[in-house]
Amino acid sequence: MDEIEQKNLAFLKGIIQISGVLNEKIAEKRSVNSDDEDFFVAYFFERIFKYSTSFVLLVEQSFFHESVIIARNSLEGLFYFFAFINNKQLANDWRYFGIYEDCEKAYHKAGEQALNNLVTDMEQKFGKEKMQEIKSKYSNFTKIRNNKFCKWHKKDNIKQLIIHDSNLQSLYDQLYSDFSKITHWTPSGVIGGKMSLKSSICVSFQCLFEITKAINESYKLQKNNELSQIYTNYLAYNETKI
8 A cells, every 4th residue: 555545544444433432322223123214324334334444454454356345335335324314214115125025035935825924924023004014115025926126225226316416426427336347347347456445445434434424413422523633634634645
């Protein structure tokens, strides 16, 4: 790594340290008794924190291709998180898509009767009214029987979720698509992973910072000054390197 990469990785480590503390503070919101929004936020925050930690470990071991894949996943998480900020209903859609996934697994493993048995069990657990609401979200599970892939956000692709935000769309067009070449094993992706290191470090920093900042503000966790200081230093340093 060159000097800029090392310095920006240090900034990322600073955010990781703060986010680790906050992740522990909201851990109870990953309880099954949490409301949909808290449940969504807590799990997404835990995942971005762990992705960022894994990213640093990979970079420090010179696994540059692999670290870019983590950065891509972090960026995808950022898209979903800010789509949720724009539309809180997505928290409910995400949470109960897990039931669709369980039904899909039961059907493809053991057939129609297994699916019906599972639905009956879930009706007893959640109530028939709740299960009917869930089934209606996913067209009464007909896609399971037709072998059609169903997405929890019910859009054709992730870009449709961020159509309201030009900044996120730019990240998608300029970086997410580029990082995806590594994920999908294209020649330029397989051969040229190191070329994306600088941008992947910055993306990982930005993803973790933005979500940590949102969590801190939402739950009033009093890390404003620490986050602001790191971000100010990060911007000031990188402005001198342009």
